Amino acid sequence: MMSPSRPPAFARPSFRQPSRLLACTAALAVLTTASFAAHAQTKTLYIGMNGGNMEKTYTQFVFGPFEQKNNVKVVVVPGGSSDILAKAQAAKDKPQMHVMFLDDGVMYRAIGMGLCEKQKPNPGLAGLLPVAHIKDDMATGVTISMTGLAYNTKVYADKGWAPPTSWLDMADPKLKGKLVFQSLSSSTFGLHAFLAFNKLKGGTDSNVEPGFSAWPKTIGPNVVEYIASSAKISEMAQTGEAALFPYTPTQVTILKSKGIPVEYVQPKEGAVVLMVAQCVIANNSEPQLAQELAAYLLSPEAQGKALENGSFNPTNTKVQVTGPAAAEQKRMNEFLKNSRAVDWDEINKNRAVWNTRWNRTIER
Template sequence: MKNSDKRIKSAHTIIKQSALVLAIACAGAWSTPSMAQSKTLYIGMNGGIMEKTWVEHVFPAFEKENNVKVVVVPGTSSDILAKAQANKDKPQMHVMFLDDGVMVRAIGMGLCEKMQPSANLNEIYPAARFKDDMAAGVTMGMTGISYNKKMFAEKGWAPPTSWMDLADPKYKGKVLFQSMPSSSFGLHGFLMFNRIQGGNEKNVDPGFKAWPSKIGPNVLEYIPSSAKVSEMMQNGEIALAPLTPTSVAVLQDKGVQIEYAQPKEGSVVLMVAECVIAKNSEPELSQKLAAYLLSAKAQEAGLQYGSQIPSNPKSQAVGDIAQSRLKKFVSYMENAVTVDWDAINANRPSWNQRWNRSIESK
C-alpha cells in the first residue's frame, strides 16, 4: 500500500471515530430525565418484615416515579439513632424510621428537620403528628401480650387478660421478656407493671421493688429484641411475651401458633415514626419520600403485605384477613394508653443502669 493510500485510510478512520464520539455526546445532551443517572436515598429502619415489605411493595412506585433508588440501612431504633447522631454534621442517611419514644429523643438532639406541609400529612391521625410536625407516625400499633396458642390449648389455660398474668406462678420459667434498655416492648411492659404497682413514669420505684418477687421468677430469659419469640414459641419454651398485634400477625402468617391478648389495663400505644434528617444531601427529594410514605397508597401496601397498621385512616384494607386485623386494631385503641416520653427520656439512662444492676444481673 502506497503512503498516500495509508494517509487516506487513516483520515477515514479518524473521521469515523470523531463521528462516533460526537454521536455519543449528542445522545447524552439530548437524553430524557428517565435516562439520566438516578439518585439514591438512604433510609434507616428496622430490618426483617418491615424492610422486606417496604423494599418489595412500598418503595418501587416512588422509585419509578422519581427515578431514584431507595436503600435501607437496617437496624433497631437505637442503632439508627446512633448512626444519625454520629454523622450529624454530614448525614449518611436521608430519612429515618424510629419508635415514637426514640423519635422524641432524635428531635431533641436536632437530628430532624420540620416536615413540609402536604395533603398526606394532613390526612394522618392527629395523634400521629409530632409537635411542630418535626416527625410523623407511619405505622400505628400497641404493645400488649402475646401467648403460645398451642401451649394454652394443651394446658387448658384461659387466654391472658392482664399485665399481671405475667406474674402468675403457673407461668414460672415460661415468660420471655425483652430487655428494657434496648426494647420498647420491654419498656412498655415494665411501665404498665409499674403503674399497677402504684407508680408512674416519674416514679418507677414501685415497679423496680416489686419485679424481683412477682414477674422476675417467671422470666426464662431477657432478650435484646423480639427475634427469638417465634423460635421459642414454636419450641414450646415460652408461654407469654410482650408483643404488638402486628408482630403477632406476621408470625401467624408464617404458621406460628401465637395469639395476641389485649390487657384490661390497656396496651401501650407504639408508633413507628419517620423524620427527614437535618442537613441531608437531598432535602427536597427526602421531603417528597417522607410525604409519600404517609399516603394511603403507600400504607395500603404496608398493611396488605406486612400487616403494618396505617396512620392514614384513608387507607383501605384488601381482603378479609386485613379487614379483620384493622377492625381489631381499632377496638384495641379503645383502652390503649400513652406514656410520658419526656419523663422517660429524661430518666432512661438511670433506669437502664438500675435495670441491668437489679434485674438482669440477678
C-alpha cells in the same frame, strides 16, 4: 482493441451506504448518550429502618411509585432503632441517610439531639391521627400498633390453661420459668410492659418505684430469660420455652404466618401505643427529595400498600383497603381505642437511670 468491461453490478462501489451507516451510528450515539445521561441523573436516597419484614415490604411494594415518579432509587439502611439513631448521630455533620424510621420513644431522643428537620406541609399530614404528629411535625408516625401480650396457644392448650387477659397474668405462679421478657434497656416491648405493670401498682411514667419494688416477688420469678431483642422470640415460641411474652399484634401475625402457635391478647387494662415514626434528617444532601419521600410515606397510597403487604397499620385515617387488610385495620383500630400513649419526654429524662437500676437489680 477491446474496451474494458464494466464491473458487474454487485461490484459497483456504493456512495450512499456509508452515509446511511454514519447517520445510524450518529443516531445511536445520541440515544446512548441520552440513556447514560438519564441514568447518571438518577439519585439515591438512603432510609434507615428495621430490616426483615419492614424492609421487604417497603422495598418490594411501597417505594416503587415514588422512585418512578422522581427518577430516584430508595435504598434501605437496615437496623434497629438504636442502631439507626447511632448512625445518624455519628454522621450528624455530614449525614449519610436522608430519612429514618425509629420507634417513637427513640424518635423523641433523635429530635432532642437536633437530628431531624420539620416536615413541610403536605396532604398526608391532614389525615394523620393526632398521636402521629410528634413535636409539631418534627417527626410523624408512619405505622401504629400497640404492645400487649402474646401467648403460646400450644403450651396453654397442653396445660389446660385459659388464655391470659391481664398484664398481671405475667405474675401468675403457674408461669414460673415460662415467661420471656425483653430487657428494659434495649427493648420498647419490655419497657412498655414494665410501665403497664408499674401503673397497675400505682406508679406513673415518671415514678417507677412501685414497679421496681414489686417486680422481684411477682413477675421476676417467672422469667425464664431476659432477651436483648425480640428476634429470639420465634425460636423460643417454637420450642415451647416461651409461653407468655409482651408483643404486638403485627409481630404475632408474622409469627403465625410461619406456623408458630401464638395469639395476641389485648390486656383488659389496655395496651401501650407503639408507633414507628419517620423524620427527615437535618442537613441531608437531598433536602427537597427527602421531604417529598416523607410526604409520600404519609399518603393513603403508600400506607395502604404497607398494610396490604406487610400488615403495617396506617396512621393516615384516609387509607381505604378491602378484604383481609380491611379486617386487620378494623381489628387494630378497636385495639387502639383501649391503648394509651406514654409520656416519652418524661420517660427519656429518666431512662438512663432506670436502665442502670434494671441491669443491677433485675438482670444481675
